[in-house]
Amino acid sequence: MKYSIPIFQTLKADIYEKNYTYIESEVFEEMLMARKRIFIDHKKWNMDSYVGGYKEMDMYDDKDAYYIYYWKNSLIGSVRLRKSSSPTLLSGPFKYLKDMVKNNNIYDDNMWEASRFFIVKEGYSDDVKKIHGLSHYTLSLFIGMIIFGVKNNVSYFEVVVDVLMARVLKRAGWELTVLSESYGSNNDIIYYGILDCNDAILDDIIKKFNNLGCNQ
DSSP states (O other): OEEEEEEETTEEEEEEEEETTTSOHHHHHHHHHHHIIIIIIISOOOOTTOOSSSOOOOTTSSTTOEEEEEESSSEEEEEEEEETTSOOTTTTTTHHHHHTOOSOOOOOTTEEEEEEEEESSTTTOTTOOEETTEEHHHHHHHHHHHHHHHHTTOOEEEEEEEHHHHHHHHHHTOOEEEEEEEEOTTSOEEEEEEEEOSHHHHHHHHHHHHHHOOBO
16 A cells, blocks of 8 residues: 655655555665665664574564665665554563553553664755654654554554654654663663644644755
8 A cells, every 4th residue: 555645835755654464575675675774784782683694583573573764776764563453562662661651551352563663865965854853754754654543543652762762753753652661772762652643633743844944
């Protein structure tokens, strides 16, 4: 499925939604290679699931996974979505972050995990449009996530993010409710939290950036 997103007044972004079973092999291969470059090579994440090679893939890339991705002649960015009731990173390696949350009553059957968010062309593509330090690539993927969520009755996305990603979400107007925090594999602070998913959030983000306009 493809969404045409009016992220800015004069700019449309085509965002795709595919289940693991139906994603094109070319797209998936490029996605896994980009994840390896970004998460293993650049960010230096220590992932037990990564055993070498030019692709980063784990047990959560399976038939329960959905991918929201931006494709424009090549892959620009992607995020992986899974129902929280299925096996996820937060029921596996990051379970300790959820276990730290006491008296938490926000969980329901309509929560999904979002993980492996990345943009590959941030900052060096000639056609990138930016506002408040955010590219339209990033904003388009956020909006694609929310469109998917509203369509599938998702109440919240649960995420694990670093400080930088938390700031990006805040600048986009998508406030992260932090439920716990700890340290990642590089001894950097990481947050476990939830993102509301509803029509109001979707409208607010689109209106905010349409009203502000965009620039290089």
